[in-house]
Amino acid sequence: MGGLGLMFFLLGMSPGFYVPALTNLLSERGFDSMVVQWAWLSGPVAALISPLCVGALADNRFSGEKVMGWLGLISSVLLGGAFLVLDLGCPAWVFLVLMFLCAIISAPMWSMLASISMAHLRSGEREFPLVRLGATFGWAIAGLITSFVLNADGTVVSGYAAAGVRLLGGFAAFYLPSTPPPGRSRSWRTLLGMDAFRLLKERDHLVFFSVAALWSMPVAAFYMWAPKHLAELGDTKASATMALGQVSEVVAMVLMASLMTRFRVKTLLTLALGLSVLRYALFAWSGMDGTRTGLMIGISLHGFCYTFFFITAQLFLDRRVPIEMRSQAQGLLALFSGGIGSLIGTIAVRQLYDFAVVGEHGSWTSYWSILAAVIVMITVGFVALYKGVAPSNPSR
Template sequence: MIGRLWSAFFLIGMSPGFYYPALTNILTAQGLDSSFVQWTWLAGPLAAMISPVFVGSLADNRFAGQKVLGWLGILSAVLLAASFRVLETDWPKEWFIVLEYASAIVGAPLWSMMASLCLVHLRSGENEFPIVRMGGTAGWIVAGLLLSFVIRADTSPMAGYFGALARLAGGLFCFSLPATPPLGRSRSLRTLFGIDAFRLLKERDHAVFFVTTALLSMPLTAFYMWTPKHLAETGDGHVAATMALGQISEVVAMLVVAVLLRRFRVKTLLVVSLALTALRYGLFAWSGWSGAKTGLIAGVTLHGLCYTLYFITAQLFLDRRVPVEVRSQAQGLIALFSSGIGSLAGTFAVRAWYDHTVTAGHGGWAMFWAALGGFLLLLTIGFSVAYVGTGPRSGRSSW
């Protein structure tokens, strides 16, 4: 059971591992400007606002989870391959964005759906889910290393083709996962569109958590969009492999997160994650000021710990606290607030800040990263004050 779930996550994680870290540099090599890069990166945030909660509702109430995952993987793989093909043809490059958006909308629920399916079948989510979820991280690492050192396509559309191939394999493999029939029975339109999940926001801690997640995801877009470009400007010729250092540290973090969850409150882990994220951008700012690559490499390596302590803890947190009939939708809400609302706002804000500081030369990379780090420091303080840590049906709890 654990082996099959791990393998499914591996293939799903391998797909973005091939092209995400290289995407900005691929588009730049095609002669496309920062505006085109921005609109491309908006695909994920817009998709996360459309499909994860809706698809989660279908899996909660209408269709078997493993079949939903399979068809999502196959269709999004075809659209992803078609989008990168545009870069090698005479077609207007705007078609790349159109097909990227279509692929993203179809593929956006994959991660949250896989998390929900796993937590249904695992006997001990706290202990076993981090191990299973590590498969996605391992897939991302392997893809980055293959792209940089074997395929040697850090600036080539070939990265997208390999990403599509991995996603196709993942979709096909998902059909072999354990049968996961819908646990809910509602057929109302309110349930169909995932509106029931928003009732979670009526509880204080849930509301604080989701708002914080959206605000955290705003500066987080800068990590994915502009760190590869900053690395390239320091002379790094294997950007995809360097970015994989974040996933390597994520593996280590997932090995210890179950132990940390048993010893510390969720609030403590979330606060530590936010503080480390602010520190990471401080290291980036130091590299921008000094011109050295050391701070960038240290910050990228820190990424895995930051991500795991916040988002993996959050997925386990929600699985414990929400009713079984809305669990897939609750996982979709994390995608909505992080990859959707937060990343959408962040993509616009970060691109404008990049143009002002780096392109126009008002402070350069040092100012670019320092301001984002300051924002995250304020967010850490705000969350520490606003989040209480009271269980939904009882008194104070370790969660």
């Protein structure tokens, strides 16, 4: 467990340095919301392309730890290059191209590490949340270092730090437990990850993946625009404030070990959706009273929202999907949530920002209120449509 936890720590620490700082960094350099949107679109576009294919290769051709290692090394070079060209004052498109390439290479790393972990843990439902805590600690510590040690909330230093940690993680991945491919297929359909779409024939799988995509749309606003709202309210250490979400994530991860054995998947997913509504309602409150109180409380709920949804989702798939398709299933989750959902969401929340905040149509209050209302509708649809029926081809 120790090596897996360390790998999660390094994997979480890298984006923890630059993700919370990205919007404010680009804004301070004079880029408008369109450049911010394209920078944030790199992840969703990448999630449409690489996680499913890479997961299929790991299921059928290459050892998982070797795939992880090479993804980490290559993406670290691209990430460092992206912030270097930004530092040198190159045109925005050069930075964006490198960010897109980095995202395409690194996008499968989260789902790959989840699959490797579950292949070696004796009890995934009890042990995986504890191992996954490494990423939470890594992200939180990176945010604190960015704000209080590096003073890099608005500088490219946060990007350089992220690239350095990613490089270290790439080397560390080669020392993960050996995870040979469990499958033997050589068909192009399988190697491209197309077999994973058969999971959508199950009603609950279809509802689950659809809700993951829909929920990811309003959630795209969290790291993209919450730091901007904090900065407008006078918070000069927004990266550290955003780390409050990782503090609650620690609590949520510890609770997951027992919650998964006591409650149905539907209950935990519904709880995550409900807390997401409350989070954005609190953000809207900050928009009304002009203080950071609602934002800080809402950010503190992030860990519960994220953990109760995505960690439950990953364990749900590991429980229901045949072993030879588990990396592909995790890749399919990345495609629906981090790809389709986040892609549409990133564009939509930027347009809503221009309308509500820049265009002063209710400002931050209406911005967050609209997103909260969207999640309410998603929650109602999930509760009505998800039945919790056992799969016709159970994995165990």
